Amino acid sequence: xxxxxNIFILLFGAIQGIFLSxxxxxKKVYRNGYLFLLLYLLLMVxxxxxxxxxxxxxxxxxxxxxxxxxxxxxxxxxxxxxxxKNFAERKSVKxxxxxxxxxxTAVLCCLLFGNYYEEPPVVISSLFHPAERLVVELASIVxxxxxxxxxxxxxxxSLKDKCQxxxxxxxxxxxxxxxxxxxVCSFIAVVIYLMYxxxxxxxxxxxxxxxxxxxxxxxxxxxxxxxxLFAPVADRTGKAVTLNAAPGLIIHKPQKKYAHSGxxxxxxxxxxxxxxxxxxxxxxFLDPEITIEKIxxxxxxxxxxxxxxxxxGLHRSFYDFINYYRVEEAKxxxxxxxxxxxxxxxxxxxxxFNSLSTFxxxxxxxxxxxxxxxxxxxxxxSLEQRx
Numbered sequence: 001x002x003x004x005x006n007i008f009i010l011l012f013g014a015i016q017g018i019f020l021s022x023x024x025x026x027k028k029v030y031r032n033g034y035l036f037l038l039l040y041l042l043l044m045v046x047x048x049x050x051x052x053x054x055x056x057x058x059x060x061x062x063x064x065x066x067x068x069x070x071x072x073x074x075x076x077x078x079x080x081x082x083x084x085k086n087f088a089e090r091k092s093v094k095x096x097x098x099x100x101x102x103x104x105t106a107v108l109c110c111l112l113f114g115n116y117y118e119e120p121p122v123v124i125s126s127l128f129h130p131a132e133r134l135v136v137e138l139a140s141i142v143x144x145x146x147x148x149x150x151x152x153x154x155x156x157x158s159l160k161d162k163c164q165x166x167x168x169x170x171x172x173x174x175x176x177x178x179x180x181x182x183x184v185c186s187f188i189a190v191v192i193y194l195m196y197x198x199x200x201x202x203x204x205x206x207x208x209x210x211x212x213x214x215x216x217x218x219x220x221x222x223x224x225x226x227x228x229l230f231a232p233v234a235d236r237t238g239k240a241v242t243l244n245a246a247p248g249l250i251i252h253k254p255q256k257k258y259a260h261s262g263x264x265x266x267x268x269x270x271x272x273x274x275x276x277x278x279x280x281x282x283x284x285f286l287d288p289e290i291t292i293e294k295i296x297x298x299x300x301x302x303x304x305x306x307x308x309x310x311x312x313g314l315h316r317s318f319y320d321f322i323n324y325y326r327v328e329e330a331k332x333x334x335x336x337x338x339x340x341x342x343x344x345x346x347x348x349x350x351x352x353f354n355s356l357s358t359f360x361x362x363x364x365x366x367x368x369x370x371x372x373x374x375x376x377x378x379x380x381x382s383l384e385q386r387x
Contacts, residue, residue, distance in 0.1 A: 013214075048213065080148050325352075330351040335374075
């Protein structure tokens, strides 16, 4: 393959990576984990870009950045780990999370404030010797990707207790992403080592970074094929979603104490009232990550009592209860003429779903027809009424 073609492929991958980063940033993904995914992607873009540029020019004009590029694999593992960790736990980033970047930070400080011709501190000296650095980088990549895979499995298991907001499709993609990332990161670390040790011979090996281009395009394809993989928690304006109220659920309040619940009638009625308010006024069902634990905590009720009231009082599982409201909200949105041009996937997200296939299945189960069919029905009825 001609050198010009290789450079073009690398440059095209870098441009695509920048474009994808801008798209994800514009979506304002309010999940802390995705910040680390964005940084990881930008690091890959920078790595590919540097391999397109002349080494001599970099040494003359950007020596610090060029020297740091050999240390980039130290960042791959921590970024992937923090992405999967925060995605799984849905918690804010803690200060101690940044301790994972201490090795790279130490190298940066050494390059910034140390003498280039002096031996670096013993603690990080291995990171300045090619063979030892490769061992450390590969160990870091293996360690952090293993932890990331563990986080994926933990997230997958937690789906058993969650509603449809956190989808199997998301966790399956995370699994694929962690595996592919491990292969790509390990390969790039080896290529960097070979480039350094073989210089100035066999420098065409730098075109192994074409794998980065393939990796970036795979992520781009995933984002294009299933936009809900990167669905933000807030709307496109960055504000909380405030839609018109969904039709209320008729609640038949019990007149006697539930078996084994320990609640009397007044307590049960109070819980039902708070539950109805949480759905109709506070619209908690629009949260794609809502769980029975979150609702129980919100209305100050135990999970056991809430589950029992749903099952025995409303004769619905938690999934059916939440999805009832979501389907009713989706019906309202599908019938809205102002949203006639909106895609079904957008309607699904606005109604609280995070998976288009799940939305289609649940909607058809509740409404008897598909969302596309339902969208045509109210519009046709409206036209007939006007005539």
